[in-house]
Amino acid sequence: MKIVLATHNKDKCLEMMDVLSNLNIELLSLHEFPEIGEIIEDGATLEENALIKARMVHKLTKLPALADDTGLEVDALGGDPGVFSARYSGENASYSDNVNKLLKEMENVPNDKRMAKFRTVMAFVEGEMELIVEDCVKGIITNVMKGIDGFGYDPVFYVPEMNKTYAEMSMKEKNQISHRGKALMKMQKLLQERLYKIFHQMEDLPKT
Numbered sequence: 021m022k023i024v025l026a027t028h029n030k031d032k033c034l035e036m037m038d039v040l041s042n043l044n045i046e047l048l049s050l051h052e053f054p055e056i057g058e059i060i061e062d063g064a065t066l067e068e069n070a071l072i073k074a075r076m077v078h079k080l081t082k083l084p085a086l087a088d089d090t091g092l093e094v095d096a097l098g099g100d101p102g103v104f105s106a107r108y109s110g111e112n113a114s115y116s117d118n119v120n121k122l123l124k125e126m127e128n129v130p131n132d133k134r135m136a137k138f139r140t141v142m143a144f145v146e147g148e149m150e151l152i153v154e155d156c157v158k159g160i161i162t163n164v165m166k167g168i169d170g171f172g173y174d175p176v177f178y179v180p181e182m183n184k185t186y187a188e189m190s191m192k193e194k195n196q197i198s199h200r201g202k203a204l205m206k207m208q209k210l211l212q213e214r215l216y217k218i219f220h221q222m223e224d225l226p227k228t
C-alpha cells in the first residue's frame with residue numbers, strides 16, 4: 021500500500037520517512053507528483069492546515085495522504101510565531117531569516133523566561149476516514165544558534181532532558197524525542213490498527 025506525504029518541505033519529508041520506515045508501506049513524496057504545486061495553508065490553526073494539506077493531496081492523488089503542520093510557540097511572545105512559524109519574518113522567509121528575527125525579538129528576555137514548545141498536528145486522510153493526532157515538546161530558546169544539523173528553528177531550540185539543541189542531535193536522536201517524531205509514532209499506532217482494514221478494502225475494489 022502507498023501513502024503520500026503531503027509536504028513540499030524536504031527536511032520534514034526526510035524525518036517522516038525515517039520514522040515510518042518500519043511500516044510495511046511505500047511512502048511517496050510530493051516530488052513524485054510535480055503537478056501538485058504549493059498548497060495554500062490559510063487555516064487559522066495547525067489542525068486546520070494539516071487537514072487542508074492532507075485532504076488536498078488525497079483529492080489530487082486518490083491515495084491515502086499524511087500531512088503535518090508544526091508551530092513553535094514561545095511563551096514570552098504570547099505563543100508566536102505559532103501557526104505563522106514558516107512566515108515569521110515575511111512571505112518566502114528563509115530558515116535563517118526566521119531564526120534571526122526570533123533571536124532579535126527575544127534579545128531582552130531573561131534566561132528563565134525563554135520557555136517554548138514545538139507542537140505538531142498530524143492528519144491522515146483516506147476516503148471518509150480522517151485521523152488527527154498531536155504532540156509537543158517543551159524546550160528553551162537559546163541566546164545564540166547551536167549545532168549544525170536539522171532545519172528551521174532547530175539551532176535555537178534547546179531540550180533540557182537531552183542537554184542539546186535539536187540541531188546538535190542526529191536525525192535518529194531528534195526523531196525519538198521530537199514533536200514530529202512523537203506525533204508520528206502516535207499516528208503509526210493508529211494506522212497499524214487500521215492498515216489491515218484499509219488494505220483489504222482496497223484489494224476488494226473492482227479492477228477497472
Ligand code: IMP
Binds near residue numbers: 088105170171
Ligand atoms: P510547517 O508549516 O509545518 O511546514 O512548519 C512551519 C515552520 O516551522 C517551518 O518552516 C520551520 O521553519 C519550522 N519547523 C517545523 N518543524 C520544525 C522542526 O522540526 N524543527 C525546526 N523548525 C521546524
